[in-house]
Each structure stands twice: as structure tokens, then as C-alpha cells.
Amino acid sequence: MSPAPRVPWQAKYLALVLIWGSSFLLMKVGLESLSAVQISALRLVTGAATILVLLWIRGGSLPREHWVWGHLIVTGLLLGTLPFTLFALSETRVSSALAGIGNSTTPIATVLATIAFLPGARTTRPKVVAVVIGFLGVVTIMQPWSAGRPDLLGFGMAVLGGACYGLGWTYNRRFLASADLGGLSQPAATLLMGTILMIPVTLVWGLLQPRGISSIWAYDQARLGTSGIEAGSAGGGWPWLPLLCILALGIIGTGAAYILNFDVIRGAGPIVGSTLTYLIPIVSVLLGVLVLGESLGVWQLVGFVIVLGAAAVINAPARRVATPAGAAELTPTGSR
Numbered sequence: 152m153s154p155a156p157r158v159p160w161q162a163k164y165l166a167l168v169l170i171w172g173s174s175f176l177l178m179k180v181g182l183e184s185l186s187a188v189q190i191s192a193l194r195l196v197t198g199a200a201t202i203l204v205l206l207w208i209r210g211g212s213l214p215r216e217h218w219v220w221g222h223l224i225v226t227g228l229l230l231g232t233l234p235f236t237l238f239a240l241s242e243t244r245v246s247s248a249l250a251g252i253g254n255s256t257t258p259i260a261t262v263l264a265t266i267a268f269l270p271g272a273r274t275t276r277p278k279v280v281a282v283v284i285g286f287l288g289v290v291t292i293m294q295p296w297s298a299g300r301p302d303l304l305g306f307g308m309a310v311l312g313g314a315c316y317g318l319g320w321t322y323n324r325r326f327l328a329s330a331d332l333g334g335l336s337q338p339a340a341t342l343l344m345g346t347i348l349m350i351p352v353t354l355v356w357g358l359l360q361p362r363g364i365s366s367i368w369a370y371d372q373a374r375l376g377t378s379g380i381e382a383g384s385a386g387g388g389w390p391w392l393p394l395l396c397i398l399a400l401g402i403i404g405t406g407a408a409y410i411l412n413f414d415v416i417r418g419a420g421p422i423v424g425s426t427l428t429y430l431i432p433i434v435s436v437l438l439g440v441l442v443l444g445e446s447l448g449v450w451q452l453v454g455f456v457i458v459l460g461a462a463a464v465i466n467a468p469a470r471r472v473a474t475p476a477g478a479a480e481l482t483p484t485g486s487r
Contacts, residue, residue, distance in 0.1 A: 195346040211335050248445045278465050432459070
């Protein structure tokens, strides 16, 4: 019998909900003086460095097969570069609470990606119905009939960021399930590839800025104080609060959280692990309202409840029935 883990999976599960739920608050504070591209790049660099150091301490190694790295280009893009950048960009136009709600669409995207990439997987009728209801919830949040609707581009980027996770995890399951990467090898390789892909994005963004390439490591003094949180330093140097928030987002919310996510799935199974997807937005909304003083309209709250209900149905374990050999039940997971 293997020894019981020092920290039970339930504690790690709660830690993940709080860590990933707070990521939207951290990005919002980071935007006080950093651009969305800077936040995404810094988050990837620090997250990858954290998990690579832990991989080295544990004596692990990165995958060596060329075909694995070919697929990791896609997963690095869909699970790192794209969603990290999209969520940061969305928060330049909408509240952190609303961006967190957009993240709850991951299970909906997972069902659609499963139908496209995993034809042998069994997607039940209630889950398909839940996808339709989830879309209605998204439309309710966007309020196309109202002049007071939220910024559609900003919320759309948050929805697309959540969809990237659903597509990325399904792609990973389809093409990398047979790769015996083990331990921290796969998450380390995924974050490393996401960081590599972020380099050209950051360089192009820097070249397009008025200050040129120096914009990559510069901060925007004009943004300070826009959310009501004091972000600058007394001496007029770097604003340390936004920088520390993004470092925490990278080291804890990206690097360390990957390890916790794998431990939860190993301890409780993928079904329980997937329920993180619809608890995280609840934390993001509460932090946005309580810490940043954000607010949500009635239709946004109604749509939020609809999306959460759809996500709960999608994540619900299916009843035991006979399935053809090789068929698998949908078990979406995600990270923020």
C-alpha cells in the first residue's frame, strides 16, 4: 500500500479554486502599469521557470521525441500563449468579474472539441443540450438587445480564452495521450513551448509601440490609479504592486498550480478535477466585487447562473452503461 499523501487532495482542490479564481484580480491590478502582452509574457516566463526548476529538482526530464514537440506547439499555444494573452486583453475592456465569467465556458468548448477531435468519445444528449443552454447564457450576458450591454469585444476575448482551454485539453487528450511523459514533464514542456511562442508576439508588439522595442520592459505611468488601488512606489520607480501581482500569477498561479492540478486529478479523478471549471468564476466574481468594487448587472448575473448550470451538467458523471471498446466519457479539465 502506498503511503497517504501529506496534504489531502481536498486541500489542494480548495487551494486551486482560490489560486485560479484570484488570477483575474491579479491581472486587473497588473494592468495598472503593465500591458496585456507584458502580463502574458511575464506570466509564462515565471511559470515555466518555476515548473522547470521543480522538474530538475525531482530528477525529471523533458520529452525527447520530435513528434511530441510538434503537438506541444499546439497545446502550448492553446493552453498558454493564447488564453493568457486573451484574458489580459479582455480585462483592459471589461471587469475582472466579467472576464472570470467568460472563463466558465471551457466545458462548453470541450464538448464541441470532443465531437470534432474524439469521434469515439461518448457525448450524452444532456451534455449536448447543456451546450445549447450554455450558449444562451453567454448571449444573455452579452445582452445584444440592450444599449447598456458590456463591451462585446472585451467579453468575447474572455469567452475565446476559455474556449482555448477546452480545445487545448481535448487536443492534448487526442494526440498526446499515448506519450508517456510522466510527472511534471508534460506541464513543463507545455509552459516552455507557450513561452517560446510568446517571444515573437512580444517582439512584434514592442516594435509596434511608439517607444519601440524598449516598451517590452517599460511600464506605463499613465495607467496608475485607474482601478482605485495604489500601485506606484513612493520613490517614483517601478510600481511594485502590479509587478508583484504578476510574479505571483506566474510562480503560484501558473507554475505551482499545474502541480496541484495533476495531484488533484491523481487523488480524486478527472471528474472531480473538472468541477474546478465552474467554481473558479465564482471566486473571480466575489474578489472583483469585494476588492475592486466591481458590479454586475441583472442580466449578467442571470446569464452567469445559466452558464454555471450548463457547466455543472457537462461535468456531471455519467451513469454506468456499456460502451464500445475504446470509447471514453468526456472529462474536461482546465487551467487559468
